[in-house]
Amino acid sequence: MLELIRAKVERGERILVDEAVWLHEHADDAALRGLSAKVRARFSPPDQATYLIMAIVNTTNVCVAKCDYCAFYVLPKQPGGYLLTVDELKARVDKLLGFGGTVVGFNGGFNPDVRLEEFEVIFRELRQSYGDRLEFYGLTIAEFMYACKVSKVPYLEGARRLKAAGLRWITGGGAEVLADAFRKRHSPLKYRVDDFYDAQRAVIEAGVGSTATMVIGFDETLDERMEHLSRLRTFQDSVGGALTSFLCWTYKPYHTSLGGKELDTQAYLRWLAISRIFLDNIAHIRTSVLTKNADALIGLAYGADDFDLPTEDEVTEKAGATISLDFERLLDAARVQGFTPIHREPWPVRGATA
Numbered sequence: 001m002l003e004l005i006r007a008k009v010e011r012g013e014r015i016l017v018d019e020a021v022w023l024h025e026h027a028d029d030a031a032l033r034g035l036s037a038k039v040r041a042r043f044s045p046p047d048q049a050t051y052l053i054m055a056i057v058n059t060t061n062v063c064v065a066k067c068d069y070c071a072f073y074v075l076p077k078q079p080g081g082y083l084l085t086v087d088e089l090k091a092r093v094d095k096l097l098g099f100g101g102t103v104v105g106f107n108g109g110f111n112p113d114v115r116l117e118e119f120e121v122i123f124r125e126l127r128q129s130y131g132d133r134l135e136f137y138g139l140t141i142a143e144f145m146y147a148c149k150v151s152k153v154p155y156l157e158g159a160r161r162l163k164a165a166g167l168r169w170i171t172g173g174g175a176e177v178l179a180d181a182f183r184k185r186h187s188p189l190k191y192r193v194d195d196f197y198d199a200q201r202a203v204i205e206a207g208v209g210s211t212a213t214m215v216i217g218f219d220e221t222l223d224e225r226m227e228h229l230s231r232l233r234t235f236q237d238s239v240g241g242a243l244t245s246f247l248c249w250t251y252k253p254y255h256t257s258l259g260g261k262e263l264d265t266q267a268y269l270r271w272l273a274i275s276r277i278f279l280d281n282i283a284h285i286r287t288s289v290l291t292k293n294a295d296a297l298i299g300l301a302y303g304a305d306d307f308d309l310p311t312e313d314e315v316t317e318k319a320g321a322t323i324s325l326d327f328e329r330l331l332d333a334a335r336v337q338g339f340t341p342i343h344r345e346p347w348p349v350r351g352a353t354a
């Protein structure tokens with residue numbers, strides 16, 4: 001089987017779900033590194049990796065979705081809930097700019113008191129204040145869906161309005177594992193998978209950039225993981241390659257009601273490689289320094305070509321992630337793997353037919 005898969009990859013052909021499953025179950029790490037390097041080389045120079053410095057700033061921790069893997073949220077009216085003001089958001093942006101950062105992801109919970117109009121005000125103000133000095137991801141697809149629903153606005157109209165307010169990106173975050181059986185077990189109130197893709201299609205149609213993400217290490221089955229990758233690949237074909245990147249990270253089990261054990265680094269690296277090989281229509285595979293620290297940079301030898309150096313992210317920090325601001329040490333971890341890290345500009349939005 002390995003020779004058959006290798007021949008397909010060398011010819012630039014797509015591998016099947018069964019073949020990805022075989023790789024997961026039987027291929028050794030050297031084979032996964034070799035195959036993923038071949039697919040990686042179609043998109044990026046083999047000895048280089050790109051990165052940027054980025055903060056995840058949480059706009060609100062109030063959330064009604066009640067995902068059992070989340071250590072971050074409080075319910076409406078419970079003590080400890082917050083909603084940051086525009087001035088507080090700007091103070092966090094200024095802090096990031098002080099670190100040499102260029103991108104902020106504004107993420108938060110499903111807060112029933114925040115409508116689309118409020119997000120329009122926030123993003124307009126940020127774009128006017130920072131112009132092109134800062135790129136920002138306004139919401140994840142999951143939050144965007146909720147904001148549209150509570151505001152009773154269709155997805156396409158919602159995305160167009162946010163774009164007009166200055167927002168260029170709504171990332172594919174909040175995806176975790178995109179399989180309905182998984183969603184039913186762990187976050188039945190969040191969304192259904194068909195709905196997630198409907199929203200993401202509308203975002204792309206509105207000319208707003210988007211990305212793909214995945215989180216592994218809960219109790220998801222291999223079938224559920226493959227369902228995620230397979231639907232994603234089909235979706236990416238259907239939108240003309242509009243999704244810029246795929247970022248995979250690992251579940252942090254501390255202080256969550258689901259609990260569990262953290263996925264080990266080798267299992268993470270192997271999944272990165274399988275994702276790189278399988279997702280032959282996504283240009284960039286990103287490895288997660290946020291959840292795997294310096295070990296994430298080993299992922300560059302398992303098919304990843306890009307990463308960010310995070311400065312803050314309350315959601316994952318509350319569930320056990322630790323953040324290091326020793327950027328040089330992290331970049332050295334990339335160099336040790338044989339890659340030259342290159343600081344990059346934020347990527348431009350890819351059109352639906354790009």
Ligand code: SF4
Pocket residue numbers: 063064065066067070071072073108109110187190
């Ligand atoms: S993961 Fe997001 S949607 Fe789920 S409970 Fe936490 S903040 Fe809410």
